[in-house]
Each structure stands twice: as structure tokens, then as C-alpha cells.
Amino acid sequence: DADVTQTPRNRITKTGKRIMLECSQTKGHDRMYWYRQDPGLGLRLIYYSFDVKDINKGEISDGYSVSRQAQAKFSLSLESAIPNQTALYFCATGDGNHYGYTFGSGTRLTVV
Amino acid sequence: QKEVEQNSGPLSVPEGAIASLNCTYSDRGSQSFFWYRQYSGKSPELIMFIYSNGDKEDGRFTAQLNKASQYVSLLIRDSQPSDSATYLCAAKPTDKLIFGTGTRLQVFP
Numbered sequence: 482d483a484d485v486t487q488t489p490r491n492r493i494t495k496t497g498k499r500i501m502l503e504c505s506q507t508k509g510h511d512r513m514y515w516y517r518q519d520p521g522l523g524l525r526l527i528y529y530s531f532d533v534k535d536i537n538k539g540e541i542s543d544g545y546s547v548s549r550q551a552q553a554k555f556s557l558s559l560e561s562a563i564p565n566q567t568a569l570y571f572c573a574t575g576d577g578n579h580y581g582y583t584f585g586s587g588t589r590l591t592v593v
Numbered sequence: 594q595k596e597v598e599q600n601s602g603p604l605s606v607p608e609g610a611i612a613s614l615n616c617t618y619s620d621r622g623s624q625s626f627f628w629y630r631q632y633s634g635k636s637p638e639l640i641m642f643i644y645s646n647g648d649k650e651d652g653r654f655t656a657q658l659n660k661a662s663q664y665v666s667l668l669i670r671d672s673q674p675s676d677s678a679t680y681l682c683a684a685k686p687t688d689k690l691i692f693g694t695g696t697r698l699q700v701f702p
Contacts, residue, residue: 512688514689516692521601521694522694523681523692523693523694523695524637524681524692526689529689531688539689569634571636571637575690577688580639580642581625581627581629581639581642581683581690582639582690583639584636584637584638585636586635586636587634587635587636589634
């Protein structure tokens, strides 16, 4: 089983719909992150969490919300999806040291 | 000015050559630096990290860090077609990684 699992892998949704992307990890890491990736713009941080009671906005949090249900679970919600939220979304985990992050396989989201 | 800058490429090198990928960063407080490889449509995969000035070698990969010049590089020796991917540089100035936009590497036979 993958260390960081994202569901769904692909999703097409309509403008205005609410959608949730889920992430779970077996790494035992406290820190979890949500990024989106767009061509030419790289990885941009949406939200991050250092423990269950700690949630922080990243550089592009508008239009998104998150929930840290447990140490191992971190969900990203789009309350009312819009087409410019079409992107590849990655969840990542880290333990705060020099060793960087472990990424999930990604969710390709298309908003039509 | 972007916090982490990379040339988007593509960088084209022949098989067996050395590929040199470069990255600059703006926050002098950055302590750790990372190189990730990302194949098209796939997730980033950590190749190397470095936090001390100088070189760090791992197999065909060498990371180089020069904090005075705020410069990080990745050398790939004996490049293979399977190395063709986008390489992301990341710096860690605080508690989170800041990524560059990546350099696309193409290794041709």
C-alpha cells in the first residue's frame, strides 16, 4: 500500500458543486500539506497542518477549506467549484526535519 | 522576484552526458534544499536533499550548494533516456517547502 493515498484519482465536476479530496497516510508524520500544480506555475501551497488542532493557510487558500480529521487524514474541500480550480492536486506529508516531503499520487480535478 | 527560480528548459542532453540543473533562491534563511523528479502526470519523487555547503553525491546524482551565492545545482552523470522528466528544486526557509517551477530535462539517445 502507498504511504500517502489520495482519493479520487480523477474527478470531473460541474461549476458550483461542492467536492472533497481526501488524503490519508501511513508514514506517521505529523505534518500534512495540500498543493495544487498548474502548467508553468509549479507547486503552490493551499493549506498545511502540523497537527490535528493546527491548520494554516498557504499562498492560495481562497475558495478552499480543509479538515484534519486525525493525524493520518487531511481533506481538502472546494465549497463551490469554479473552472479555474481545474488542476492537479497533491497531498504531502513531512516530519519536520531535513528529509523533505512524501507526496501522494495526486488527484486530477476538472471543473466544467 | 520568485523565492525559488529555475530555468524552465527544456534542457536537452545526449545519452551518456552530464546534465546540469540549476536553481537560485531568495531567502537567506533557507536551511535545507531538495531536488525532486517528476514524470508527466505523476507525483514528485525526492531524489536528494542537501543542507551543507559543498557537494553531496548519491549514485549518478550530485547536489551542490553554495549559500553565499544562494545557488543550488543538481548534476546527473551518464544521463539516460529514463532521466527525462521535470526536476523541481525546493528550499525550506521556514516550516514549509517552497518549490521552483521546475526544469524539463530531455535525454535523447
